Amino acid sequence: MQYTFITLVENKPGVLNRVASLFRRRNFNIESLAVGRTERPEVSRMTIVVDCQGDMDAHKIEANLYKLVNVIDVQDVTQQPAVTRDLALIKVKAGPERRAEINNLAEIFRARIVDVAADSVIVEVTGTEEKIEGMIELLRPVGIMEMVRTGQVAMTRGAYEGTRRTPGATGGGWRDEDESGLAEY
């Protein structure tokens, strides 16, 4: 089953490599990973979709992400009300005679034609994974020349938050602080 994690990381060089390397090393299979800036310049946000056997795998992924010093927060939003979006650009083989047909399809999917050339058009479609898959299926017989997708990005609705399974991240326990701000060990 696909699990979706929202991960906040420090915006520093090499952090994407650390995250990707972790998934490789622990043998987790990334379905998609989208990364970008947030409202805070020092923080980047990743939406990671992973194939998991169950909640135990999800716990492992969360706990391992927290082992990376640059990871600030991990939420599993799989079971939460959330908006997820993927964006695809699809270049379709289409001379003038087929443009109307493609236009109709695009309208149904609330997609847009963003480029028209002599024998091709580029369709831009945004939405859930299922919607984009549906669009692709319909365009395939027409002739897809090239396609690119951003991978999913996700945001929980309203005040909902994702699940945080990792002890230490949940606020159940606590930590000692000394005067210098360093924990005592």
Added chain:
Amino acid sequence: MKLSGAEILWECLVREGVEVVFGYPGGANMPLYDAMLNYPIHHVLVRHEQGGAHMADGYARASGKVGVAMGTSGPGATNLVTGIATAMMDSSPVVFITGQVAAHLIGGDAFQEVDVTGITLPITKHNYLVTRPDEIAEVVREAFYIARSGRPGPVLIDICKNAQIEKTEFVYPEAVHLAGYQPQSHAPATDLEQAVKLLEKAKRPVILCGHGVLMSGAEQVLQHFAVKTNTPVTSTLLGLGGFPASHPLHLGMMGMHGEAHCNLAIQNADLLLAFGMRFDDRVTGTLKTYAPNAKKIHVEIDPSEVHKNVQVDVPLVGDLKNILTDLVPMVDEYDHEEWMQQINEWRSEGDQRSIMAWPEDGKLHVAHLIKDIWNATGGGAIVTTDVGQHQMWTAQYYFLDQPNRWITSGGAGTMGFGLPSAIGAWFAHKDQEIWTIAGDGGFQMTAAELTTAVQEGANVKVAIMNNSFLGMVRQWQEFFFEKRYSAVNMVSPDFVKLADAHGVPARRVTQPEEVAEAIEWARKTTGPVVLEFRVEQEEAVYPMVPAGAALDQMLRRPVRQK
């Protein structure tokens, strides 16, 4: 005041309380070595960077402080890699400092350029590439904090040559701010109550004492807990010394070469209390049949270890010492007399098979030699080992009543670890007796560090158990490959002459009646000493849980007829 990046590094190391660094100079770290001369930190010139890494590791394990090892860029850094992985697997706090080519050359395949942060990413707790001098102070402060806090581990700092040379204002950061790194030190009270409930119901509980007991300094409180709740304790390889071996509640080592009664106790337990251990495959055997009837309480500082190998009933994430301190007043005295009786029956059966029950047969047996060294040193020496059969025999027969005297490569199983880690331990405790037990194979991997020991006057006693075989591999070939010995016959140099060439006093021991005198001679001789014991060649370590077998499916030593 403006200082060079190199000077800032040493200023920071002095403030971290560093007394000694183990390293090797080269092109990309020469500014660091030049600045070093002005600071009161002792530098040990090693003969190979791997040796330096193990020395820093040994120093860290013996002292409880952060060890420091240095190397230059490229091959200097890659030679450290085995030592870094060793420290990572055994959660040893070591800071590695490597030189790197100048920042503007990075990515251009410059002379001695290697992507060190890339290579060490999966074998460090964290690592840094420093390209500017003004980053150094903060990075060093963070590196030491990360290395020693939470679950300790190695941190690597790769410093570009220009950052070592360029000058900047030196500001020492008073605190460390790491948004995402917040190791939890206490578990919530509700979780503690759940653990107590399991303990109240248990009839056959066993405590699994892991390395975490030593790392968090929980030896005393563990003893309170075990005695109050009347619960027997078995140790992992790295947990030895966390609970006194002579204590009536101590069972011994568990696992692949653990004692039979420990493994039987685990398999028949109804509650496991796993304290600072990670259910490594070497202690569980096959997971399918591991402790099938036991509830499991797991006290662990690293959340990613919880449910990793074994799904547990009550995870308590936090510092072991804090959690046990919180638990002791919550638990009662419980009666486990029947359970102890059962375990002791298993134990006495094992005693009959023990190699210690063997009559004198004119040959040298490693297990007997370990017992002899234990007797001679009163069990109080710091003992480091290499990896293999001698390591298991030392774990089985050098009984430890005190913590932090047992230094061995557990998770990584790194051959060549013994001698350098002993030298490192000597720098932590120059007043104490230090022995390293090595095989003929492992000793040769880092034998060059004998010269380092001479140069530093390190008072370490090297006992080479020479069976002219790679013994553990030979044992596996005997058991599991129909005795088809492949690449395990080993020709060694004359170790006495080799030691002599290094200026190290040495003796060869071939007869049982020479043993006691040779050990005493080594103990009385100041400085490094080598003893070579020509031991029985085809001896096997028992008991043995074959890889992939259940923990109680042990190959046992046949009872020898007297």
